[in-house]
Amino acid sequence: MRESYGVVLPDLNLAELTGKLIVIEGTDGVGRSTQINLLRPWLEQLGRAVLDTGLSRSELAGRGIKQAKEGHTLGPITLSLFYATDFADRLENAIIPALRSGFVVLTDRYIYSLMARAIMRGLDPGWVRNLYGFALRPDAIFYLRVSVDDLIPRVVFARGFDYWESGMDLFPSEDMYEAFRKYQTALLVQFDKLAEADGFEVIDATPDAHAVFRRLQEGISRVLSGEPRAPLFAAEAPAATAEKVKEKEGKPGAQASGKESDQEASR
Amino acid sequence: MKRYGEHRFPGKLFVVEGIDGSGKSTQLMLVHQWLRAEGYGVVFSEWNSSPLVRDTTRRGKKRQMLIPSTFSLLHATDFADRMEHNIIPLLKAGAVVLCDRYIYTAFGRDVVRGMDPKWARGLYSFAVKPTLAFYFRVPLEVAMKRILTGRAGLKYYEAGMDLGLSDDPEESFRLFQARILEEYEKMIPEFDLTVVDATLPIEEQQEQMRQHVRAKLAQAKRLRVAP
Numbered sequence: 396m397r398e399s400y401g402v403v404l405p406d407l408n409l410a411e412l413t414g415k416l417i418v419i420e421g422t423d424g425v426g427r428s429t430q431i432n433l434l435r436p437w438l439e440q441l442g443r444a445v446l447d448t449g450l451s452r453s454e455l456a457g458r459g460i461k462q463a464k465e466g467h468t469l470g471p472i473t474l475s476l477f478y479a480t481d482f483a484d485r486l487e488n489a490i491i492p493a494l495r496s497g498f499v500v501l502t503d504r505y506i507y508s509l510m511a512r513a514i515m516r517g518l519d520p521g522w523v524r525n526l527y528g529f530a531l532r533p534d535a536i537f538y539l540r541v542s543v544d545d546l547i548p549r550v551v552f553a554r555g556f557d558y559w560e561s562g563m564d565l566f567p568s569e570d571m572y573e574a575f576r577k578y579q580t581a582l583l584v585q586f587d588k589l590a591e592a593d594g595f596e597v598i599d600a601t602p603d604a605h606a607v608f609r610r611l612q613e614g615i616s617r618v619l620s621g622e623p624r625a626p627l628f629a630a631e632a633p634a635a636t637a638e639k640v641k642e643k644e645g646k647p648g649a650q651a652s653g654k655e656s657d658q659e660a661s662r
Numbered sequence: 663m664k665r666y667g668e669h670r671f672p673g674k675l676f677v678v679e680g681i682d683g684s685g686k687s688t689q690l691m692l693v694h695q696w697l698r699a700e701g702y703g704v705v706f707s708e709w710n711s712s713p714l715v716r717d718t719t720r721r722g723k724k725r726q727m728l729i730p731s732t733f734s735l736l737h738a739t740d741f742a743d744r745m746e747h748n749i750i751p752l753l754k755a756g757a758v759v760l761c762d763r764y765i766y767t768a769f770g771r772d773v774v775r776g777m778d779p780k781w782a783r784g785l786y787s788f789a790v791k792p793t794l795a796f797y798f799r800v801p802l803e804v805a806m807k808r809i810l811t812g813r814a815g816l817k818y819y820e821a822g823m824d825l826g827l828s829d830d831p832e833e834s835f836r837l838f839q840a841r842i843l844e845e846y847e848k849m850i851p852e853f854d855l856t857v858v859d860a861t862l863p864i865e866e867q868q869e870q871m872r873q874h875v876r877a878k879l880a881q882a883k884r885l886r887v888a889p
Contacts, residue, residue: 405730405776455727456736459718468714470746472788473739477715480735487729525784529731 397494400506401526405486409531409641414494415618416531418505419426422582423560424550425600427503427608430539433608434615440500443619446493449503453484464559478509486530494531494605498567506530507593511585515566515578528586535618537587537611538590539600550575671754671789674878677764679846680798682820682841683805684860685867687762689798692868694760695877702758702874702879705748709763712743712805723819731777732767733819737768738785745789753790758879765833766797766853770845774838775825796871798860802840 397409431447438445460477462528463469469477493500506527513523541549550560556571558564562578567575568631590597669675678691680684690706697704711721719736722728730737752759766784772782810832818824821831822838850857856874858867 402781455722455732456718459715459721462717462779463714468747470743473714473742476735476739476742480718480732480739483728483731483735484727487731502882516862522784522787525781528781528784 398532399562400524400528400530404529407491412491412531412557413495413530414498414500416490416500416533416614417501417509417618418502418536419539420507420536420595420602422541422546422579423557424553425539425541426442426502426549426567426604427539430608430611431503432500433604434501437612438501438615440540441619443645444493444496444498445501446489446498447501447503448485448489450478450481450500452578453481454488455484456481458470465519471513471518473510475513475526476524478512482506482527483529490531493540501532505533505536507536507586507589507595511582511589514585515562515581535614536595537614538586538595538597539607540583540586540597540598543576545601547572547575548569548578574622584651665689665828669753671750671753671790672756674793675749675753675761676875676878677766677792677795677799678736679763679766679855680796680800681802681805681846682862683807683809684798684800685808685864686796686798686860688864689796689835689858689867689871690760692763692864693871696872697758697770697875699758703779704758704760706751706760706762707748709761709767710737710740712740712747714743715740723803723817726824728819728820728824730772730824733775733824734772734777734782735783736767737771741765741768741786742788749790761792764795765806765848766791766795766846766849769849771844774822774841775847788876794874795853796874797855797857798848798867799846799857800860802836802843804861805839806836 397412399409403409421427423541428449435447456477460481463474463477490500490502508522510520510527514520519564550556551572556575560578561571561575562581563569563571563574566574566577568644589595596614598614600606600607676690678690679708680686694704694706715736719740722732722736749759749761768786769779770784772781816831818836821835823831823834825834825838827835827837841889858870860867
């Protein structure tokens, strides 16, 4: 059953949202869009309709955010709220309708990047959580993680430094390289905290894109077949697992329904 | 955010609230004139006026693209910009800041549009608590008469047409405002709003307002600047 993070939007029936919401998170330059470009055709070949979406692309606020950032005049609360507006627009006008139609929604970042940036800029984590309380809980969050040392050549050699990716608003007296290091290091710390709190599946993004792609394929296949994720931080009690296996063995038809949750255990 | 809350800045913040047609803007304008004549540094800040967000809001309204969540968040963005860049620096500098509408307007409208009341209150927790918040209480029919005679056609969101209460703008506006009035009534005890009877003659309301404001300014003599 679909859930939100605490607040349900007006006129929204969560039970209608039968599609799958899959989030690819990770810091700047980690290869998220490369992966989405590989995942989409793969999913379509499997016969799944796909919506891919990302940050600051909403019809409503996308342009305004871009303009405002060019001026570099946004305060931290204002910037967070502007991003939240953009997110809400995409959630309600793109993600929710697609989920209602049974699509697989692949989103290049979700609320976690926005939350990490806001907390980095000194905003109260409780306030930030409340702000995104209307967001839907995803079916899976894949976090592509690399160290800052691995990140630098990827970003710098691909497209140079960017003002915001380098946190120049936070470290204006540093040069772009020093600011980038400081900002991305602190951002990784925030992501690691969120990874634990929100149950991210961490994928080491240091190997080549194809290895990362295979890991994502495995994870997404599992989500699509309705299998439970491998427990991350607490092992399931062995007795309970055994019981489920037994139950499953007695019901050979359960596998076909796809919605039941224990195929992995029964294999 | 807890960063602000009950502020200790040397300035003072007075806000007026009420439905359209309650006469709050007229009253605030008269207070503005009076304080300026008295030699205070007074600055006026209007709801929904941040240049940064204006284009997006205008576009969203014109094309009727706004839904309850984005309506709410976009107004919060606008408010945050004014708070961070305008209201707080002015209060730090010791100014008297006057706001025509404040967070209570957002609470009323957002909740009537179906947003969660607690969520909305949390959203605006970064706002500075006003020195005084006046609520101009007026019966719906009185406000309607003032509005509909003095104004050309109602706009889509102004009339609450997005709520689908009625296809007739005037009827939609009436139903929308009636619901907002209910929200205001709940907010009076919650936020300790200072109620002014907005059916009284203008000069009587103004006298009441000035008494309340004067009492708060008495503790802020150093605000005085040379006229």
